[in-house]
Amino acid sequence: MVVGAGTVGAACAFYAAGEGLRVALVDRGPVAGGTTGAGEGNLLVSDKEPGPELELALLSTRLWAELGAGTGFGTAVEYESKGGVVVASTTEGFAGLERLAAGQRAAGVAARPVAADQLRELEPRLAPGLAGGVHYPQDAQVMPALAAAQLVRAARAAGARLHTGRTVTGVLRDAAGAVRGVRTDRGELHAPAVVNAAGCWGGELAGLAGVRLPVAPRRGFVLVTEPLPPVIRHKVYAADYLAGVAGGSAALTTSPVVEGTAAGPVLIGASRERVGFDRSFPVPALRALAAGAIRLFPFLERVRAIRSYLGFRPWTPDRLPVVGPDPRVPGLVHACGHEGAGIGLATGTGRLVAQVLAGRVPDLDLTPFRPDRFREPTGSRATGEAR
Amino acid sequence: MTTAEPRLAVIGAGPAGLAAALAAADRGLGVTLLDAADGPGGQFYRQPAPALGARRPEALHHRWSAWRRLRARLAGHLATGQVRQLTAHHVWCAERSPGGFLVHALYGPGQDRPVTVRAAGLVLATGGYEQVLPFPGWTLPGVVTAGGAQALLKGNLVRAGHRAVVAGTGPLLLPVAAGLAATGTRVAALVEAADPREFTRCAAVLAGYPAQLAEAAGYAAALLRHRVPVRPRHTVVRAHGTVRLEAVTVAALDGRGRVRSGTGRRIACDTLAVGHGLLPSTELARVLGCRTEDRGVTVDPEQRTDVPGIWAAGETTGGGGAALALAEGHIAGCSAAARLAGRAPDSAGWAGAARTRGRLRRFAAVLEPLYGPPAHWDEQLTDDTPVCRCEEVDAGTVRAAVRDLGAGDARTAKLLTRAGMGWCQGRMCGPAVAALAGGGARPTPGPFARPVPLGVLARAGEEPEEAVPGHRATPPGP
Numbered sequence: 001m002v003v004g005a006g007t008v009g010a011a012c013a014f015y016a017a018g019e020g021l022r023v024a025l026v027d028r029g030p031v032a033g034g035t036t037g038a039g040e041g042n043l044l045v046s047d048k049e050p051g052p053e054l055e056l057a058l059l060s061t062r063l064w065a066e067l068g069a070g071t072g073f074g075t076a077v078e079y080e081s082k083g084g085v086v087v088a089s090t091t092e093g094f095a096g097l098e099r100l101a102a103g104q105r106a107a108g109v110a111a112r113p114v115a116a117d118q119l120r121e122l123e124p125r126l127a128p129g130l131a132g133g134v135h136y137p138q139d140a141q142v143m144p145a146l147a148a149a150q151l152v153r154a155a156r157a158a159g160a161r162l163h164t165g166r167t168v169t170g171v172l173r174d175a176a177g178a179v180r181g182v183r184t185d186r187g188e189l190h191a192p193a194v195v196n197a198a199g200c201w202g203g204e205l206a207g208l209a210g211v212r213l214p215v216a217p218r219r220g221f222v223l224v225t226e227p228l229p230p231v232i233r234h235k236v237y238a239a240d241y242l243a244g245v246a247g248g249s250a251a252l253t254t255s256p257v258v259e260g261t262a263a264g265p266v267l268i269g270a271s272r273e274r275v276g277f278d279r280s281f282p283v284p285a286l287r288a289l290a291a292g293a294i295r296l297f298p299f300l301e302r303v304r305a306i307r308s309y310l311g312f313r314p315w316t317p318d319r320l321p322v323v324g325p326d327p328r329v330p331g332l333v334h335a336c337g338h339e340g341a342g343i344g345l346a347t348g349t350g351r352l353v354a355q356v357l358a359g360r361v362p363d364l365d366l367t368p369f370r371p372d373r374f375r376e377p378t379g380s381r382a383t384g385e386a387r
Numbered sequence: 388m389t390t391a392e393p394r395l396a397v398i399g400a401g402p403a404g405l406a407a408a409l410a411a412a413d414r415g416l417g418v419t420l421l422d423a424a425d426g427p428g429g430q431f432y433r434q435p436a437p438a439l440g441a442r443r444p445e446a447l448h449h450r451w452s453a454w455r456r457l458r459a460r461l462a463g464h465l466a467t468g469q470v471r472q473l474t475a476h477h478v479w480c481a482e483r484s485p486g487g488f489l490v491h492a493l494y495g496p497g498q499d500r501p502v503t504v505r506a507a508g509l510v511l512a513t514g515g516y517e518q519v520l521p522f523p524g525w526t527l528p529g530v531v532t533a534g535g536a537q538a539l540l541k542g543n544l545v546r547a548g549h550r551a552v553v554a555g556t557g558p559l560l561l562p563v564a565a566g567l568a569a570t571g572t573r574v575a576a577l578v579e580a581a582d583p584r585e586f587t588r589c590a591a592v593l594a595g596y597p598a599q600l601a602e603a604a605g606y607a608a609a610l611l612r613h614r615v616p617v618r619p620r621h622t623v624v625r626a627h628g629t630v631r632l633e634a635v636t637v638a639a640l641d642g643r644g645r646v647r648s649g650t651g652r653r654i655a656c657d658t659l660a661v662g663h664g665l666l667p668s669t670e671l672a673r674v675l676g677c678r679t680e681d682r683g684v685t686v687d688p689e690q691r692t693d694v695p696g697i698w699a700a701g702e703t704t705g706g707g708g709a710a711l712a713l714a715e716g717h718i719a720g721c722s723a724a725a726r727l728a729g730r731a732p733d734s735a736g737w738a739g740a741a742r743t744r745g746r747l748r749r750f751a752a753v754l755e756p757l758y759g760p761p762a763h764w765d766e767q768l769t770d771d772t773p774v775c776r777c778e779e780v781d782a783g784t785v786r787a788a789v790r791d792l793g794a795g796d797a798r799t800a801k802l803l804t805r806a807g808m809g810w811c812q813g814r815m816c817g818p819a820v821a822a823l824a825g826g827g828a829r830p831t832p833g834p835f836a837r838p839v840p841l842g843v844l845a846r847a848g849e850e851p852e853e854a855v856p857g858h859r860a861t862p863p864g865p
Contacts, residue, residue: 037802152793223841263805280676281834282482283482283491286844287848290841300841301845302840302841307835
């Protein structure tokens with residue numbers, strides 16, 4: 001029983017069905033109705049420091065590439081192995097990027113430093129005067145909603161059942177405390193294992209099972225331009241994006257991330273702020289995104305933005321996702337808290353969860369992702385925030 | 388005029404916005420009136436360009452004397468500077484700021500020169516836009532919106548074609564057909580989906596609105612005079628033509644809103660003016676955080692939205708016509724003048740407008756359910772019918788997303804097919820995609836009311852208002 005039909009839940013259902021398990025996927029909304037539907041679809045290794053998240057990213061990137069090479073699937077999800085370019089405006093910034101790249105290379109990432117005079121060979125429209133950058137050929141992109149929908153479709157073809165528009169209202173447990181299914185607004189669904197792929201609402205679902213999981217929404221905006229011919233070849237972002245991703249700040253931080261899409265529009269991110277589930281569009285955040293994008297690509301000055309959309313990233317205090325069985329509740333397996341990297345990390349997460357469910361040894365050590373690693377705050381029992 | 392005194396920005400210079408601006412200015416408030424058109428009046432009082440030298444523009448207009456009075460009052464306020472008019476200004480966004488609001492607009496031939504208007508209060512009178520539901524052949528040249536045909540007549544004194552069919556549903560179709568006929572276009576049919584028997588059922592209520600009935604009767608008489616065949620409970624099922632429109636097939640509807648088989652008949656025409664009612668323009672209201680419903684922005688008896696300092700009036704709060712918009716705008720302007728001066732308004736001062744508003748809202752509430760597209764209009768869509776023209780998505784693609792990918796609502800269908808993600812942001816295709824996906828709210832465009840250059844967005848609010856050359860007081864038309 002996978003709860004959450006975003007990309008992570010879809011990948012869990014897909015790989016679990018591939019293990020020969022009987023799978024049901026339930027979501028209170030439609031497929032891709034939450035964070036997936038508001039994402040850019042980045043499959044990145046470039047923005048991760050050496051460590052467990054990078055290992056998960058490398059596994060996921062390999063699996064995405066396998067899926068992308070499959071007949072029809074790659075086209076259907078607009079899989080594009082475009083590569084990423086991180087640029088620095090100062091020599092100190094460039095030195096920092098090179099240090100990070102050296103560490104990433106040691107962990108198995110392809111990361112090639114690019115001198116200032118060669119940057120525009122990679123990206124002809126980049127601003128002049130940048131200090132240098134690093135090219136990451138493994139970075140790729142999918143259209144996230146299509147990725148989730150196609151994974152669900154493949155899972156259903158392998159026998160999985162999909163229940164959309166059905167809200168989980170409780171987690172059923174037996175006398176010994178083990179999970180035996182979920183209660184929904186339209187009846188009970190029984191299963192010996194429940195996967196929490198509820199994204200931003202993962203803390204809420206954990207609360208229904210009686211355990212604490214500190215997942216909070218971190219708001220982000222994306223600006224979308226009018227369709228352009230393919231002029232931006234890679235995902236291009238500034239070095240300060242790395243600080244924004246890694247930072248824990250609740251206040252608004254923006255750092256430019258610019259990329260073209262198969263459909264033509266250029267997507268501009270990325271802002272991060274923890275303001276709960278606030279759906280308003282503050283002009284200052286959009287202004288900062290536009291200014292940042294123009295700093296990287298001056299030609300964007302005259303290109304028109306046609307819309308903006310917002311989404312909520314499932315944030316955890318140590319910025320690592322929660323993946324694996326919950327020792328506090330037998331049968332409960334988590335797959336949430338991926339912040340802004342959920343699309344990229346979905347395949348690896350799905351594979352690991354499926355291996356756990358099938359009783360096999362997972363490809364990666366799940367200790368860093370365990371759900372009981374967070375310290376209990378004194379005097380409170382958090383169950384996540386309600387929408 | 389100093390910038391220290393509170394000013395009201397009125398967005399939209401149609402009947403609602405004009406009435407609001409005049410009521411506020413009459414009561415001593417400084418007003419900045421912004422509109423995308425070259426002159427005031429909106430769609431309802433759209434004027435021919437002076438260069439066309441129209442001798443009798445009123446021939447195409449209803450309530451011309453009311454318009455002349457509004458125009459004279461505006462001229463007086465423009466002369467004293469009580470009202471500043473920014474014509475050909477396209478508002479793309481508005482935001483709250485310390486002490487009030489910032490209204491961001493674009494002007495100039497390329498609509499790329501920015502200006503920011505500062506105001507203590509806002510009246511949103513942004514009107515509505517026409518809903519057009521797709522059918523096979525609807526993208527052929529020669530197929531125009533009903534409102535577009537009317538705008539062409541009123542603004543350019545150009546007739547839309549030689550032989551036209553007017554089709555769809557809603558009270559706009561009558562004046563469009565009558566206007567086309569009056570300017571020499573042969574109107575081969577007026578095709579209305581609504582059932583006249585439903586009107587008969589409401590006869591007792593409608594009898595309480597003699598002015599509105601007389602207006603409708605006037606149009607009906609004009610149609611009779613020009614021998615325009617009226618086909619109620621009918622719909623256009625297909626437009627024919629190779630390079631451009633040559634004919635349409637019109638068919639009868641049954642009681643459940645399905646096309647009756649075997650009733651199709653072909654009508655030759657070079658123009659099809661089609662419309663399925665108005666939808667409110669609520670982008671600015673939503674980006675400012677005002678509560679909106681399907682019918683439009685939610686307002687209280689003073690026309691206030693739930694955001695302090697913001698009023699809304701006219702079609703943006705729900706359809707009802709120009710007379711209702713005038714009444715609502717007047718109340719909004721009176722309330723704003725008092726509230727922005729720190730006084731509680733005396734509603735007795737607008738009792739007449741409030742009575743008119745009440746009557747016309749009740750009238751609109753009676754009419755609204757009578758009109759509407761046929762319940763099963765989407766059954767006529769062949770898989771190869773384009774639904775989203777911006778992103779070139781056809782009905783078959785949306786149906787496949789529903790069938791194969793589980794897109795059971797409008798938003799998911801949009802995500803999975805890109806229908807509604809293009810230039811018009813689903814203003815055109817939103818209702819069609821929602822119908823094909825089988826439910827869910829129509830995704831609403833936003834947060835920009837129109838596309839904006841990134842360079843303008845990046846510096847929004849930085850440009851000094853005073854230094855703007857586009858600020859000009861345009862004298863009202865001839």
